Amino acid sequence: MAISRQAQRTAVLLINLGTPDAPTAAAVKPYLKQFLSDPRVVEIPKVIWWCILNLIILPIRSGASAKKYASVWMPGPDGGAPLLVHSKNTAKALEQKFIAQGKDVLVDIAMRYGNPSMESVLKKLEAKGMERLLILPLYPQYSATTTASTFDEVFRIVSGWRNQPELRLIKHYHDHPSYINALKEQVEWYWQSHGRPDFAAGDKLLFSFHGVPKRTLDKGDPYHCECHKTGRLLREALGLNAEQAMVTFQSRFGKAEWLKPYTAPTVESLGHQKTRRLDIFCPGFPADCLETLEEIAMEVRDEFLTAGGGEYHYIACLNNSPAWISGLAEIANDHLGGWPQVPESEQALALSMQRAAALADKK
Numbered sequence: 001m002a003i004s005r006q007a008q009r010t011a012v013l014l015i016n017l018g019t020p021d022a023p024t025a026a027a028v029k030p031y032l033k034q035f036l037s038d039p040r041v042v043e044i045p046k047v048i049w050w051c052i053l054n055l056i057i058l059p060i061r062s063g064a065s066a067k068k069y070a071s072v073w074m075p076g077p078d079g080g081a082p083l084l085v086h087s088k089n090t091a092k093a094l095e096q097k098f099i100a101q102g103k104d105v106l107v108d109i110a111m112r113y114g115n116p117s118m119e120s121v122l123k124k125l126e127a128k129g130m131e132r133l134l135i136l137p138l139y140p141q142y143s144a145t146t147t148a149s150t151f152d153e154v155f156r157i158v159s160g161w162r163n164q165p166e167l168r169l170i171k172h173y174h175d176h177p178s179y180i181n182a183l184k185e186q187v188e189w190y191w192q193s194h195g196r197p198d199f200a201a202g203d204k205l206l207f208s209f210h211g212v213p214k215r216t217l218d219k220g221d222p223y224h225c226e227c228h229k230t231g232r233l234l235r236e237a238l239g240l241n242a243e244q245a246m247v248t249f250q251s252r253f254g255k256a257e258w259l260k261p262y263t264a265p266t267v268e269s270l271g272h273q274k275t276r277r278l279d280i281f282c283p284g285f286p287a288d289c290l291e292t293l294e295e296i297a298m299e300v301r302d303e304f305l306t307a308g309g310g311e312y313h314y315i316a317c318l319n320n321s322p323a324w325i326s327g328l329a330e331i332a333n334d335h336l337g338g339w340p341q342v343p344e345s346e347q348a349l350a351l352s353m354q355r356a357a358a359l360a361d362k363k
């Protein structure tokens with residue numbers, strides 16, 4: 001099919017990790033298989049890992065994970081996997097933000113694993129006349145396991161195209177003032193309605209980031225440093241010290257050593273110490289997902305309470321918070337600068353079509 005390039009449009013593509021299509025073992029299995037077969041994610045020799053994955057992990061984990069997904073699945077016609085629902089809402093809100101700023105930018109969301117696949121969304125954008133493409137991974141901290149894998153997949157897909165778009169990539173924004181400000185506002189917004197912890201009385205705030213194997217740090221992956229920088233900047237923005245607000249790493253997978261301190265044992269030990277109140281926030285996850293809603297808000301909560309801890313407060317991820325949507329627009333705008341603008345008449349036409357489509361969506 002011949003695709004019109006007359007529109008010369010710029011697109012911002014948000015990319016998140018991915019999630020199964022349904023909370024069932026049958027749907028979780030292919031998603032996990034695609035995810036865990038990525039050599040950027042699991043760096044174990046191919047043949048050995050193929051056997052472990054297909055003969056042990058997938059048969060056992062698919063069913064167990066499906067039950068966990070079922071416990072957080074969002075109901076209703078706009079429901080589904082939380083990661084997808086929140087990421088889609090973020091893309092819609094960002095598109096609205098650009099329209100309000102008078103910018104003609106296409107915005108969409110794709111998943112690295114599962115659906116909507118990066119390939120299908122890129123094809124859709126190509127059909128809409130995309131000529132310039134900004135990749136914005138929903139990973140504020142760079143890691144080869146996530147960001148690099150996403151970039152690899154973009155290159156792989158467009159390498160097959162005859163007419164390629166101009167391409168820009170956002171590597172990280174772990175210390176971007178707009179991101180830090182959105183995190184700070186999210187924590188303070190929670191405290192406005194649930195009271196602020198009494199840090200002088202020993203209450204704690206914990207920043208839990210997704211873990212990665214320690215050997216990735218030894219090999220030079222900057223993820224660990226970037227998580228700590230985010231943690232420090234957020235702590236300073238909230239006026240707290242390193243004892244009051246700690247950084248930990250969650251979601252350990254397998255037997256190898258991962259980044260420490262681990263979230264669950266830290267929380268358990270705070271429970272044993274009879275910590276009066278523990279607030280926990282996941283700054284590295286822009287969207288709530290299985291790892292935050294099930295692991296942190298349910299499993300780790302139980303461990304804290306069982307160990308003898310007092311109040312446990314889970315602070316939701318940024319999701320669609322106004323400060324985050326403004327922050328994302330600023331992060332994107334920093335990288336869109338200098339790209340040729342479409343002629344004004346074309347831009348006005350594209351914008352009015354976009355507005356009409358947005359209005360039709362609302363109805």
Ligand SMILES: C=CC1=C(C)c2cc3[nH]c(cc4nc(cc5[nH]c(cc1n2)c(C)c5CCC(=O)O)C(CCC(=O)O)=C4C)c(C)c3C=C
Nearest residue numbers: 017018019020041065083143145146210212253289290291
């Ligand atoms: C080898 C294993 C894994 C690495 C390395 C890893 C890195 C990593 N992951 C995220 C973000 C997310 N991970 C999520 C789920 C998830 N992660 C792993 C394993 C590794 N992650 C597994 C097996 C799963 C699936 C769930 C399970 O079966 O327990 C999610 C949530 C997905 C959802 O559907 O809600 C996110 C988000 C980051 C940021 C990261 C490295 C920096």
Ligand SMILES: [Fe+2]
Nearest residue numbers: 017210251291
């Ligand atoms: Fe993960």
Ligand SMILES: [Fe+2]
Nearest residue numbers: 251290291295
């Ligand atoms: Fe988990």
